Amino acid sequence: MDKPESIEDLRRSFSYGSRSNLNFKFLKDLSDEEFGHFLEQLLAAVDSSMDDGDATGAIDVAFRWQVQGYSGHLGDPAEFRHRHDDVPLATMSKPLNESRVALITSSGHFIDGDDPQPFGEPSMSQQEAEDRIQEFLREAPTLSAIPFDAPSEQLRVRHGGYPVRAAATDHQVALPIGHLQALRDEGIIGDLVPDAYSFVGAASQLRIQRDAGPAWAEQLKDIGTDVALFVPV
Numbered sequence: 001m002d003k004p005e006s007i008e009d010l011r012r013s014f015s016y017g018s019r020s021n022l023n024f025k026f027l028k029d030l031s032d033e034e035f036g037h038f039l040e041q042l043l044a045a046v047d048s049s050m051d052d053g054d055a056t057g058a059i060d061v062a063f064r065w066q067v068q069g070y071s072g073h074l075g076d077p078a079e080f081r082h083r084h085d086d087v088p089l090a091t092m093s094k095p096l097n098e099s100r101v102a103l104i105t106s107s108g109h110f111i112d113g114d115d116p117q118p119f120g121e122p123s124m125s126q127q128e129a130e131d132r133i134q135e136f137l138r139e140a141p142t143l144s145a146i147p148f149d150a151p152s153e154q155l156r157v158r159h160g161g162y163p164v165r166a167a168a169t170d171h172q173v174a175l176p177i178g179h180l181q182a183l184r185d186e187g188i189i190g191d192l193v194p195d196a197y198s199f200v201g202a203a204s205q206l207r208i209q210r211d212a213g214p215a216w217a218e219q220l221k222d223i224g225t226d227v228a229l230f231v232p233v
Helices: 007-012 022-031 032-052 058-071 126-131 135-138 163-169 179-187 205-222
Strands: 098-103 108-113 144-147 155-157 197-198 227-231
Touching: 007 022, 007 032, 022 058, 032 058, 098 179, 098 205, 108 144, 108 197, 126 135, 155 163
Parallel strands: 098 197, 098 227
Antiparallel strands: 108 155, 144 197
16 A cells, blocks of 8 residues: 655645646745645635636735745845845946847747757757756756847747746746837837847856856857846746
């Protein structure tokens, strides 16, 4: 007879486990008692939605408990090791409406036909990326160039660390190319570099800090970037 599943096993099964669902991987960070409150509130919200057809309550429950689950990772802001009191780290050399702006995201976007092929695997699926998340976390990231004028139907996204469905449906969620183009057209920013850039943020953070980050900064400077907008995911 199989061993009965504990509440803890159930909570953890949504984070790269038997019930893997990255929208609910925060459940592993709740206590058993908190998990019980989450289920109680979620079922009550679903019950209400069956009467009025409005799922907003259930969405709100999931969001609030997601915040609760992840808040434990923050710790004391005063002890955050990447905190700097002397910010900004670099001041702008010219007004924004005269600046050339670059975009870089950790969303895992790439252009159709230019798949970075992680681990040498062509056409890796999102599910495989999730299944191999531990390998991603040990590897150096690969930067993908995406032309600002690329049509949305040519954009692809793959990332083992977050649920990409929303970003795949509306790429502006994590790769705001269109928004920056609009700001340029309105004269709020001066110009855009030819390409946006993206990488899978679930990668070796030491390699990003030590090698990839400085190299990318030099790359952006070499193409005449005045300001870089970084969109973390």
